[in-house]
Amino acid sequence: MTKEQQDVQNEETQQTEPEVVAEGELETSAEQAEQAEQAENEKDQLIETLQSQLAAAERTVEEQKDSVIRAKAEVENVRRRATLDVEKAHKFALEKFSSELLPVADNLERALQAADSDNEQLKPLIEGIELTLKSFESTIAKFGMEIVSPEKGDALNPELHQAMSMIPDPEVEPNKIINCLQKGYTLNGRLLRPAMVMVAAGGGVDTKA
Incomplete structure (x- = not known):
């Protein structure tokens, strides 16, 4: 090359x-x-x-x-x-027991109503019953029991009262209570027994007068 x-x-x-x-x-x-x-x-x-x-x-x-x-x-x-x-x-818890006590209070009240307050010999007995009833009511109040005792002229409350009869009364307005026949009781706000009452029927006083 x-x-x-x-x-x-x-x-x-x-x-x-x-x-x-x-x-x-x-x-x-x-x-x-x-x-x-x-x-x-x-x-x-x-x-x-x-x-x-x-x-x-x-x-x-x-x-x-x-x-x-x-x-x-x-x-x-x-x-x-x-x-x-x-x-x-x-x-x-005391509801049943409390209900059993109610007849005791009823009997004491009946005894007072039936007693002759003008009889001097019965006065000590009447005072003793009154003290017993007051002590009973004071005791049950400590356990939450309250008395339902409507007065004449009070309005009927179906939750607390039981109307046993209705009669005309010129002094009381219709559907108002005339008389309490038997007291009622509650336990801690719960009804044990309603109060038995008489209620005014129609034809009572004229509320417009």
Whole structure:
């Protein structure tokens, strides 16, 4: 090979080498771009998965919060009902016993009504009955019992009074009480026995006069 031929070959080699290097760089850049795109896609998928898990966790927390609130409300309701039941048991445990005591008060009152207050010999006995009745009423009041004893002219209250008869009375307005035949009693606001009363019928006093 002559020197001229060798120089030509060297020039051709120098011209092709840069082209090989350029193609290698392009392949490397393409691979890096593909890897970067793949990494971005994986990051997006990871973010989407984490957001979905976070949303599910938040829903679970809200459901559990509602369950806790409902459970707490139910516990409070049970506790309140239990407290009311205990209070009622305490208040009305003596209801039956108290009802059995009412005839005692009735008999003492009948004895006073039947006694001859003008008889000097009976006065000590009458005073003793009166003191006994007062002591009885004072004792039962300590346990929440109250006497229902309407006066003449009071309005009829069906929740506390039982009308035994209705008669005209010119001194009393219609549907007003004329007389209390038997006292009633309540225990802690609960009716044990209604008061038995006589009520004025129509034809009473003229309220316009």
